[in-house]
Amino acid sequence: MTKKIEIKNLNISYGNKIVVKNLNLDIFQNEVLAIIGPANSGKTSLLRSINRMTDFNNEVKVEGKILLDGLDIFEDEDSTFLRRRVGMVSPLPVGLPMSIKDNVTYAPRMAGCKDKAELDFILEDCLKKAALWDEVKDRLDHLATKLSGGQQQRLTIARALSHHPEVLCLDEFSIAIDPVTTMKIEAVLHELKKDLTIIMVTNVINQAKRLGDRTAMMLNGEILDLNINQKIFSGEINDKRTKDYIEGVFG
Amino acid sequence: MFNPSIHLLNKEIREKNFKNALSMVTFFLFLPALGIIFWLFIKGYPALSWDFLTLDPINGMTAGGIFPTIVGTFWLVMISVLVSCPLGVLAALYLSEYAKDGKLTRIIRLAILNLAGVPSIVHALFGLGAFVLFMKMGTSILAASFTLAVMNLPVIITSTLESLKAVPHSFREASWNVGASKLQTIRYIVLPNSLPGILTGVVFAVGRSAGETAAILFTGVAFYLPFLPQTVFDQCMTLSMHLFTISTQVVGVPVSYPYATALVLILLILSVNSVAVVLRTYFRTKRKW
Numbered sequence: 001m002t003k004k005i006e007i008k009n010l011n012i013s014y015g016n017k018i019v020v021k022n023l024n025l026d027i028f029q030n031e032v033l034a035i036i037g038p039a040n041s042g043k044t045s046l047l048r049s050i051n052r053m054t055d056f057n058n059e060v061k062v063e064g065k066i067l068l069d070g071l072d073i074f075e076d077e078d079s080t081f082l083r084r085r086v087g088m089v090s091p092l093p094v095g096l097p098m099s100i101k102d103n104v105t106y107a108p109r110m111a112g113c114k115d116k117a118e119l120d121f122i123l124e125d126c127l128k129k130a131a132l133w134d135e136v137k138d139r140l141d142h143l144a145t146k147l148s149g150g151q152q153q154r155l156t157i158a159r160a161l162s163h164h165p166e167v168l169c170l171d172e173f174s175i176a177i178d179p180v181t182t183m184k185i186e187a188v189l190h191e192l193k194k195d196l197t198i199i200m201v202t203n204v205i206n207q208a209k210r211l212g213d214r215t216a217m218m219l220n221g222e223i224l225d226l227n228i229n230q231k232i233f234s235g236e237i238n239d240k241r242t243k244d245y246i247e248g249v250f251g
Numbered sequence: 252m253f254n255p256s257i258h259l260l261n262k263e264i265r266e267k268n269f270k271n272a273l274s275m276v277t278f279f280l281f282l283p284a285l286g287i288i289f290w291l292f293i294k295g296y297p298a299l300s301w302d303f304l305t306l307d308p309i310n311g312m313t314a315g316g317i318f319p320t321i322v323g324t325f326w327l328v329m330i331s332v333l334v335s336c337p338l339g340v341l342a343a344l345y346l347s348e349y350a351k352d353g354k355l356t357r358i359i360r361l362a363i364l365n366l367a368g369v370p371s372i373v374h375a376l377f378g379l380g381a382f383v384l385f386m387k388m389g390t391s392i393l394a395a396s397f398t399l400a401v402m403n404l405p406v407i408i409t410s411t412l413e414s415l416k417a418v419p420h421s422f423r424e425a426s427w428n429v430g431a432s433k434l435q436t437i438r439y440i441v442l443p444n445s446l447p448g449i450l451t452g453v454v455f456a457v458g459r460s461a462g463e464t465a466a467i468l469f470t471g472v473a474f475y476l477p478f479l480p481q482t483v484f485d486q487c488m489t490l491s492m493h494l495f496t497i498s499t500q501v502v503g504v505p506v507s508y509p510y511a512t513a514l515v516l517i518l519l520i521l522s523v524n525s526v527a528v529v530l531r532t533y534f535r536t537k538r539k540w
Contacts, residue, residue, distance in 0.1 A: 056427060058351045084430035094425040097444055097539035107429035110439070145540040156425070163429055 001028040003070075004167060004197045005050065010064035012045045012054070012221075019045045021221040023064075027167075032189070032198040034212030034229075036205055038245065042221040043201040044091075047169045050199070051086035052079040068167070084111060087165030091172040093152035095144030096159075100127075100136050103144045103155055107163035122162050129192065130158035131184040150177040157185065161192075168192070170200040174207065186211055205246055209233050217242040288517060295510030303511060312475060312496065313503045317512055319479055323392075323472070323487030324519070326480060328461050330396035331403060336453050338400070339407030346408070347415040348437055367405035371466040374402045378470040393483040395471025402466050403456040410452025414445040419540070447534030454527035458520045464491040474500065490516040 005027040012020035019042040027033050035043050045054070052073060054060045066073045073082050084107070096103050104126050105119045113119060123140070127133040132154040136147070144155055153176045160168060170189075174182040189198060189211060202208050208215045209229060216226040217239070224239040225232060237243045255263075306316030350356040378398025388394040418441050426436040473486040474496050480487040490512060498509040 051428070053424070053428065056424070078432075080430045080432050083428060088428045090421075090424070090428070092421070094421045095540075096422055096425055096440060106426070106439075107431070110426075110429070110431040110435050143539055159425070159429055 001031070003027070004029045004068070005199075006065075006067040006070075007046075007050075008065040008067070010046070010049065010062070010066065012042065012049055012063075013061050014059050019221050020049075023221070023223060025216070025223060025226070027197060027199060029197055030193060030195075031213040032193055032200060032211050034208035034215045035199065035201045035218055036203070036208050036215060036245070037218035040220075041218045043218050044171055046218070047088065047171050047199065047201055050167070050169060051083045051088050053083075053088065055079055084163040085165055086167045086169060087160035087163065088169045089153075089157050089160045089171060089173045091175045093149055093156050093176050095147055095152040095155055097143070097145050099141045100144045100147070100155065101140040104158050104162050107159060111163065126158040126161045127155075129161055129188055130154040131181065131188055132158060150181050153177050154181065154185065165196065167197045167199065170198065170202075172201055172203055174202070174204065182207075205248075217245060219245075288514070288521075291510050291514040291517065295507050295512075295514045298505060298507035298511035299514070304515070307477075308475070308493075311503075312493075312501050313505070313508075317490065317493060317515065319476060320488040320490045320493040320512075321515070321519075322479055323489045324461055324491070326392050326483070326487055327396050327399060327467065327471075327489060328457055330392065330483065331399035331460050332453065332457055334397060335400035335403040335407055335456065339404050339453075340411050340449060342404075343408045343411035343415060344437065347412055348433065348441065363405045363408050366401075367409065369402075371402060371463060372468070374398055374466040375468045375470060377401065378466065383470055389484065390469070390473075390486055391471050391484045392480055392487050393471070395467040395487075396483075398466050398470045399460045399463060402463070403460055406456045406459065407452055410455070411445075411449050414448025414452065415441060417448060418444045444539065447531060451527045451531045454523060454530065458523040458527075461520050461523065462491055462516060464489075464495055467492070490519070 003026050005025075007023060007025040007027075010020055010023040010025075011018065019040075021042075023042075023046065035046070037043055045060075048054050049062050050066060050073075054062050062074075068082070068085065073079075076082065096106060098106070101123055102109075104123045105113075108119060108122055124133060124137075127136065132151060135151060136142075144152065147155060153173065157170075157173065173185070177185070186207070189200075192198065198211075200208070200211060212229050214226065214228050215232045217224045217232075219241060225237055225242040227236065232242075233246070235243070237246075303316045304321070305318050307319055308317065309315035346356065346359065350359075375398060378394060378401070382388050382394035382397045383390055386394075388397075422440050422444070423436055426440045427433070431439070467489065471486055472489050472492045474488075474492070476486060476488055494509060494512045494516060497504045497512065
């Protein structure tokens, strides 16, 4: 298996609070890596450093190396191209204050695409992938901010797919969606796996079990356990805390 | 069945009294505004006519109209807004979207706050030193406008900062997240959604500068000019200064003249402000989130 992302000795800190400690992690091409763990264990910070959203927060300090296809992502001054390659879905849905159509075509337009036919294709394609097309196809001109929370979350996913990322980071994407839609999107993610590498932070352990190829357990900025799902969910666990967390004893 | 105790009944009465007290206070705040306009209208009514608005002052400003002062006010306000608006908005954009929260930024913010607290007569002295003398503009519309612009800058910067802050940070993050640059995010997300607030701030600044007297005192306003300003390097008359002049400096002005002048000035400012209010209400109904 080819390594898509290699994280080497990654340290992330806010002021003097260290949130990720000396973390090493390889993520393979076309796998779904689920990251579980209780709140405040550095999962979100880890995701945000992978597409350098940490750049926008002056208090965050990121040290170490992250290689995408073998190249250091921190080397380039301009990180916008990186963010097109590494898509991100945040836990709380954000519909940009514009029409549904403009939301989904926002990324390609910002990348300079003006071809109307191509934009229309991206619009339909991404909305279908995010299981939203049928609900909004008749009102693509409506304001995205007026959609329901669950619809906005799927819109966020559609938007993250619109710039054809190679890696998709999902940060607790199902927090605002009902179970039925969650299953729809999970099915979609299963399909997308063919073309994408997916990193998924989740609080739902069953979701990690269903979707992940491998699952990592994070606690206090460290990875306690990392193994293929068959092993981790059949009890082949090194750390007792992981076992407790999965079995619901703590967390 | 639920029976309210004596405590609950007392609570209800207190609630009612408090609400009434608040509405009384609010009502009394409304009275002076209405009273001023009413009084000015009663006292100034005899002088009000089309001629009053469109003729030059004659006979040593004891007769005629106030046309040149309206023209002068218009010039000063227009040029000062043209200067302060772009500068203020750009400065606010930098402070809000780019500046890191360091020592320097905090000093700049503090300076802006202090600038807003500087008395206008001090601005006038600054304008005299900086624009009239140092930049050799002379006492002119240009120098007076620049002085007004400096005075308006903190107002525009502060109101623009507020409007920028009103755009949720999550919108910016969502935009950055899909690979839009900072500039694109400002252009397509931040500015379109804060424009109503920015406009409102600018329009209020216009109203403020239309009534300003002290700040333009040494920099470009004249007691009396027999001609209209031809270029920006001429002096001009303004409504506010004219009001001061005919109320205190000239003998033999009909009583109704200062009142009518004040009325015109106040109505001008009110109409500008109501444009701001209308703009704000209009955009609020079109608010996108």
